[in-house]
Amino acid sequence: MQELIKLKPLLSEAKKIAITHHYNSDYDALGSTLGLKHYLEKLGHTCTVISPNSNAAYMNWMPGIESVLEYEQQKEETQKVLDEADILFCLDYNIFHRTKHLAPLLEAFAKTKVLIDHHLEPDLASFDFGTSTPSKSSTAEMVFDFIQDMEHDAHLDKHIASCLYIGTVADTGGFRYPSTTADTMRMAARLMETGINTSHIQERAFDTKTEANLRLLGYVLNENMQIFHNEHSALIYISKEVYKKYNIKPGGTEGLVNVPLGIGNIIFSTFMVEYENEVKISLRSQGSLDVSKISKENFNGGGHKNAAGGRTEVSLQETLDIHKSILINYKKQIETCYNELQSAL
Ligand SMILES: [Mn+2]
Incomplete structure (x- = not known):
């Protein structure tokens, strides 16, 4: 080239x-x-x-x-x-x-x-x-x-x-x-x-949100957000049923993955949506934590260091299990990155 x-x-x-x-x-x-x-x-x-x-x-x-x-x-x-x-x-x-x-x-x-x-x-x-x-x-x-x-x-x-x-x-x-x-x-x-x-x-x-977008946000933050304070990590997921119930349109979940990063000690956020034959995953991080690598190694994906995407062809439950294993396997890296961010500025 x-x-x-x-x-x-x-x-x-x-x-x-x-x-x-x-x-x-x-x-x-x-x-x-x-x-x-x-x-x-x-x-x-x-x-x-x-x-x-x-x-x-x-x-x-x-x-x-x-x-x-x-x-x-x-x-x-x-x-x-x-x-x-x-x-x-x-x-x-x-x-x-x-x-x-x-x-x-x-x-x-x-x-x-x-x-x-x-x-x-x-x-x-x-x-x-x-x-x-x-x-x-x-x-x-x-x-x-x-x-x-x-x-x-x-x-x-x-x-x-x-x-x-x-x-x-x-x-x-x-x-x-x-x-x-x-x-x-x-x-x-x-x-x-x-x-x-x-x-x-x-x-x-x-400023493009609809009432349905905001109600969905309220629902998932209440029901489907998990915060793992010790791992500085968060997870939000949306099942097929919820996707249908809230009549979500393409782009309707844009930005949801970033919401948990608003909590001061959370530096790694995962967002999953279940579709008919796949689960789509968005990952966000702060600092040196490389989520494109995490996505490549676990979710067949890639992207940027702090913003990546991926997908699985297994069930939502199995995808949630992969997330669990990520929190264990990358715990040290996340901790190191968190400490770097605390000492920065
Ligand atoms: Mn771009």
Whole structure:
């Protein structure tokens, strides 16, 4: 894979460009892809953002979202865009299977493939150009860096800025996670200078709860949250029955995994949802505790050091048993990490 900036000559004349992100989009996935689209269109290219599946309705405020193709609903249109595209951009994922059913189409794409991503363990051999930097706060920040490296700062406008801003805010937990750097803050300042209303953007982005969401939160915190004070750990789980009873929509449990970290001595949080044939798991940690490693070793998953996902194909009860064994097997590491955090600052 060649450096991203080596792509510059290819972008010197108008191209047809397809831009993709991972399955079940989040604000960084859509913010980075739409931000890149708005930028590349200013250079005269024709761009289409392709989402592997439907995007949550609460994201419909994003500039350009109405033009996004959703593969699972628009298979023929997607195939046509990919057939005609000269360049395929892959953002906020680094291996094709993260796009699920869209993956075979992307693997078959025979022209230039470009990676921009910040997850661990990239499949570099699949891409011609790109950048893979796990220390970066967000893919949105990497798109900003690309625009700077192209010496196109003057092209930044409100549409590009809104998209990149919300992607970064979401992936840094509001500039809170350790991936937030001085560069991240300088970028935020530059994006604000375009005139975007950051306060309004965050209200539109995050004040999206429904009454059912809040009642579900009340229920699971009361009934299905376990706190293991000695292990500095917490667990929340949702069974199939509860999922149905509260009529949970995709994205409706977003952020629940972070809630127990609000307890001062909790630094490791696990969240499980039981579906028909699988249990999906989200893991969060603070400090040096590497949950992407824990997920890889126990839940067939991966992600970032402090935020990872995984899944099992066994019952919820068996998955809860795996969690029990994690608390035993990693107790020392969790303890060490907790002590580091106590002595920090
Ligand atoms: Mn991201």
